[in-house]
Amino acid sequence: xxxxxxxxxxxxxxxxxxxxxxxxxxxxxxxxxxxxxxxxxxxxxxxxxxxxxxxxxxxxxxxxxxxxxxxxxxxxxxxxxxxxxxxxxxxxxxxxxxxxxxxxxxxxxxxxxxxxxxxxxxxxxxxxxxxxxxxxxxxxxxxxxxxxxxxxxxxxxxxxxxxxxxxxxxxxxxxxxxxxxxxxxxxxxxxxxxxxxxxxxxxxxxxxxxxxxxxxxxxxxxxxxxxxxxxxxxxxxxxxxxxxxxxxxxxxxxxxxxxxxxxxxxxxxxxxxxxxxxxxxxxxxxxxxxxxxxxx
Amino acid sequence: xxxxxxxxxxxxxxxxxxxxxxxxxxxxxxxxxxxxxxxxxxxxxxxxxxxxxxxxxxxxxxxxxxxxxxxxxxxxxxxxxxxxxxxxxxxxxxxxxxxxxxxxxxxxxxxxxxxxxxxxxxxxxxxxxxxxxxxxxxxxxxxxxxxxxxxxxxxxxxxxxxxxxxxxxxxxxxxxxxxxxxxxxxxxxxxxxxxxxxxxxxxxxxxxxxxxxxxxxxxxxxxxxxxxxxxxxxxxxxxxxxxxxxxxxxxxxxxxxxxxxxxxxxxxxxxxxxxxxxxxxxxxxxxxxxxxxxxxxxxxxxxxxxxxxxxxxxxxxxxxxxxxx
Numbered sequence: 001x002x003x004x005x006x007x008x009x010x011x012x013x014x015x016x017x018x019x020x021x022x023x024x025x026x027x028x029x030x031x032x033x034x035x036x037x038x039x040x041x042x043x044x045x046x047x048x049x050x051x052x053x054x055x056x057x058x059x060x061x062x063x064x065x066x067x068x069x070x071x072x073x074x075x076x077x078x079x080x081x082x083x084x085x086x087x088x089x090x091x092x093x094x095x096x097x098x099x100x101x102x103x104x105x106x107x108x109x110x111x112x113x114x115x116x117x118x119x120x121x122x123x124x125x126x127x128x129x130x131x132x133x134x135x136x137x138x139x140x141x142x143x144x145x146x147x148x149x150x151x152x153x154x155x156x157x158x159x160x161x162x163x164x165x166x167x168x169x170x171x172x173x174x175x176x177x178x179x180x181x182x183x184x185x186x187x188x189x190x191x192x193x194x195x196x197x198x199x200x201x202x203x204x205x206x207x208x209x210x211x212x213x214x215x216x217x218x219x220x221x222x223x224x225x226x227x228x229x230x231x232x233x234x235x236x237x238x239x240x241x242x243x244x245x246x247x248x249x250x251x252x253x254x255x256x257x258x259x260x261x262x263x264x265x266x267x268x269x270x271x272x273x274x275x276x277x278x279x280x281x282x283x284x285x286x287x288x289x290x291x292x293x294x295x296x
Numbered sequence: 297x298x299x300x301x302x303x304x305x306x307x308x309x310x311x312x313x314x315x316x317x318x319x320x321x322x323x324x325x326x327x328x329x330x331x332x333x334x335x336x337x338x339x340x341x342x343x344x345x346x347x348x349x350x351x352x353x354x355x356x357x358x359x360x361x362x363x364x365x366x367x368x369x370x371x372x373x374x375x376x377x378x379x380x381x382x383x384x385x386x387x388x389x390x391x392x393x394x395x396x397x398x399x400x401x402x403x404x405x406x407x408x409x410x411x412x413x414x415x416x417x418x419x420x421x422x423x424x425x426x427x428x429x430x431x432x433x434x435x436x437x438x439x440x441x442x443x444x445x446x447x448x449x450x451x452x453x454x455x456x457x458x459x460x461x462x463x464x465x466x467x468x469x470x471x472x473x474x475x476x477x478x479x480x481x482x483x484x485x486x487x488x489x490x491x492x493x494x495x496x497x498x499x500x501x502x503x504x505x506x507x508x509x510x511x512x513x514x515x516x517x518x519x520x521x522x523x524x525x526x527x528x529x530x531x532x533x534x535x536x537x538x539x540x541x542x543x544x545x546x547x548x549x550x551x552x553x554x555x556x557x558x559x560x561x562x563x564x565x566x567x568x569x570x571x572x573x574x575x576x577x578x579x580x581x582x583x584x585x586x587x588x589x590x591x592x593x594x595x596x597x598x599x600x601x602x603x604x605x606x607x608x609x610x611x612x613x614x615x616x617x618x619x620x621x
Binding site: 005006009010012013016017020021022023024026027106109110112113114117118119120121122125129132134135136137138139140141142143144145146147163165166167169172222225226228229233243244247248250251252260263264266267268270271274275278279282283285 | 307308312316319320322323326327328331332335338345394395397399405406408410411414415417419420422423424427434498502550553554561574577578591594597601602605
């Protein structure tokens, strides 16, 4: 690739990244301002500094302390009696971790069956499953609410977690495609040794499909971590809130602009796990991108 | 390569297959099929949630046909989809191609691009409320800097067309009212949705690496320039992924809810300009407890999405290139 072309590509990438990241930078800068200066930054372009003159790092503990209705009274108190941010964090972690685990295991198992288990009716069943992918989940929003309500699951994490254990047509499809490409020779020896299909899946096949596991896990994680509509419908009491809706409650409670610096601090803390996860997993996600990279 | 399917003992019965695929079809049954059946029945009922449903025939559907708010949210959602999907697709493909060049530091750029998609909605809403503020927001500050350009272009258009000026261009030059203007609020939402282009870029990146390198090598041997390689190798190779993304995007835009909900604090925007289909459905169901009416809306939505998906497939059949097919 010529140097000139490289320079153009870099210039475009840097410009694009700067534009996309500027709002996030703004969040960071405002999160470190004093309340007064943050209000001015939010109310007047001239009041905004790219980097605060006097960074207020204590905004972060203050912001996390202020989330939720119970006032912050120190760590020991928070750990003993619960606290808005810690509760929301724990709820989010629980829902996200269980959903991710359930989604990976169930989708991998069903995808494996569709790829490697020959059974009567497999083709039509698979096509049928693909067709259900086209059905938008929206139409089930109300009946599912009624169903979960009659089960007494409202205001518990169950409606958000349990469905993940039943697979998802898209991820099943991805797993099937991957499992179908694994050469038979690899499992021959295991089969001769008398390994059952389930053991072959768990011990041989599953470790091989890391890119699909990464894809399923990361997408499920990010979806659950940031999901807004689901928790809004199912979680009603503050102790059950996830971070996404706890933040919204925090904003409405303290009237938006008046505590914009604390809101920004809390938002940045909330998004941190997703950013780190993407940075770590992107190679797996885009799967050996370097090998197939377009030679310009 | 033909995938191995089955084992030495040959084909199993349907029962074994159903046992293995049980998680999926049980989930399908309990979380999709049965709820859909329920939803269809409820849509023909008056059901205020706290009392049992009462069958009222097609009355909900008849009311929908004359409900002006329903018409408004329908049009809003269609307009949003018609703007956000094409612009977003073009932008995402171009960014993916840039990010797919074999250069050092791409991991960092990819992460930069992805960061906006994980910003919590409330944080994003506040940032954009500031960026889009008509008086002191950054976007209008930049637009005012560029105003002479837009005015010049408009004068040129006026000179060429005999006095016709583009109203939107002069408004853009003056700095639009964005979220407080019924016309510009939609543009603002499209702009914010483009900020989250990163998630589509990741899927296109994965698609790009599936295109065989030898196709590019052959094209280069034939002396094809970079734009020609993009047009004749990259785009056809990527077309199945584009089709997939357009369809998921179509389903996604019909479900747009959280962004306008948080941005407008659950309100409907100036002249209901940021009130979308799913928001009205949600309000009917959980604010007014009109479960029957909301279910009827959900079914109309399902039919529209299926129709649009069929349309996209039909167009795709003529334009999408499947390797080896």
